[in-house]
Amino acid sequence: MRAKNLLQPQCQVIIADDHPLIIFAVTKVLENVKEVQLAGSASSASGLLQLLQQVSCDVLLCDYSFDKEGELDGLQLIKQIQDLYPQIKIVVLTAHHDVAIALRILSLKVAGFISKSAGEFSGLPFVIEQVQMGKSYIDPVTLDALTLHQLNNGKSSESLSEIPLSEREEEVLRLFASGMSITEIALHTKRSVKTISAQKKNAMIKLGVGNVVELLDAVKRLF
Template identity: 35%
Template sequence: MPYKIRVVIADDHPAIVEGIKQSIAVSTIELMDTARNSTQIIALLDKGIADVLVTDYAMPGGEFGDGLPLFEFILRRYPDIKIVVMTMMDNPGVLRTLIALGVRCIISKSDDASHLIPAIHIASSGGQYFSPTVNAIVQTLDKPPGEDNKDVNLSKRESEVIRLYVSGMKINDIAAQLHRSKQTVSSQKNSAMKKIGVASDADLFKYALEVGLVPSSSPPQD
């Protein structure tokens, strides 16, 4: 019997899952199961049924979180699992940190789904694959991947400020609520943006949505 790569798909949007199923319907890939959040992902990986996990970056609501903390947990708990991350995130700091964690195959959702098949095969063999949009960003990184994995490690106070800011609060209101000076809050916001690698509020909102600092507007899936 020819070797098949066993794959688990994880995304909290059923339509995306169906699209991925169709995109990877080839003889060398065997779809084992699907998951909608991190709780289901871990339950499936515990069964040992997957060689490669194809997963969205942001999937709020699961017991094990999502984004960078989830991937770090998976790679530590299941060292043989390979991960292909799909994302709309185009932030260089986040991509650098993903690569530093050991996620070496990243697909932008803005690129054609045909990149999934080579990404799965290359991930299975321990290689590196970036879709064109991701590759273009990776090429602009000012440091080699893995050299600095602290770009997006915000302090507790910085995360608190960013979470409140993207929820719609103004700097003055945040300062009043947290009992800090306006200057301190502004400084913490600027420090966080520098760590994240964004220069505009629009990019900050995109980052916050992607990593779960602001709730997704998508309805929960039962």
């Protein structure tokens, strides 16, 4: 983790990613943009939260998942930053490119979403300008995938940023992925085994998975 102190920043940007090459690539794109100050970078979720306590930030370019064991998952990290620093515009950078994850991230009302596979880093100055103006940004590759998903499922544009997992279904999936059995989850949550089984089954249907292996893979990518 490192922080920079420059005078009179116009837009202070923090980069958070656990891959040094991503931080390097983003830095190279932004370092000569006059309207942008690179306020710092972090390679872990905990390092990012510490950095945010030290420097001000207007736009956060943040990875969705950090591989370090014990770190907050992407959803938890975004929610915590939004609670602590509601003024920060969050642009999510992610290697995940499936629609379910994109929908879940967008449901958190982040300012932007960029798939690393879309090769959009050269356009980051434009993205930062857009989100600073209060607009949202989704990279073209992801936007095309979301549009196709909308057409295939007959959903309105208003529902594009929603994924149909309830909070309790999310809770069941997290606990199941941690190694708990249905009975253990029922005891832990003080709900019936029948209820937990139904919530797990509903979540599997909504995620489009047909067995436990596929479910665990989906949970790993989603959370």
